[in-house]
Amino acid sequence: EIAYGRTRYKVVTLIGEVIETVGTMSGGGNQKLSGLMGQQVAAQPQVDSKEIKKMESNISTLDTRYRELHNSKIKLEADIVRLSKEITELKKEQSRLAIEVNPLKEEIKLLDGQVKEQEQRVKDAAPDKKKVAEL
DSSP, X not given: OTTTSSSOOOEEOTTSEEEOTTSOEEEOOSXXXXXXXXXXXXXXXXXXXXXXXXXXXXXXXXXXXXXXXXXXXXXXXXXXXXXXXXXHHHHHHHHHHHHHHHHHHHHHHHHHHHHHHHHHHHHHHSOOHHHHHHO
16 A cells, blocks of 8 residues: 555565565565575585695695795896896996097007107117128
C-alpha cells in the first residue's frame, strides 16, 4: 500500500526486493545465498609433500638468485652514475689540455726552426781544419 498509494516511496521488502517509485522491482531472487554454506566446493587436488618441498626449495633458490641480481643491479647502476661523472670530468680535462697543447705545438715548430738556424750558424762559425793546420 505504501509503494502503490497516491504518494509513492522507494521500498525494500523483507526478502530484499527493491520497489522503485515508478513501480519496477529489482534485487531479491529465488535463492538466498550467504557464505559458502550450501554451495559445493570443488575438491582441491592432492599435492605430494615431496613436490611441495621441491617447490619451496625452488622458490628459495629463485628468491636468493633474485636478491643477488637485484644487489648486482644496484651496484651496476651506481657504477654507471660514477663512470658517467668521470667521463664528463675527463672530457673537460681533455678540452683544457687540448687548449694548452695547441700553443705548445706551435712553439715546437718555432723552436725547430730556430734549432736549424743555430746548427747552420755553428757550421758557419766552425773553423776549417785545413786552415787551422796551415796556421
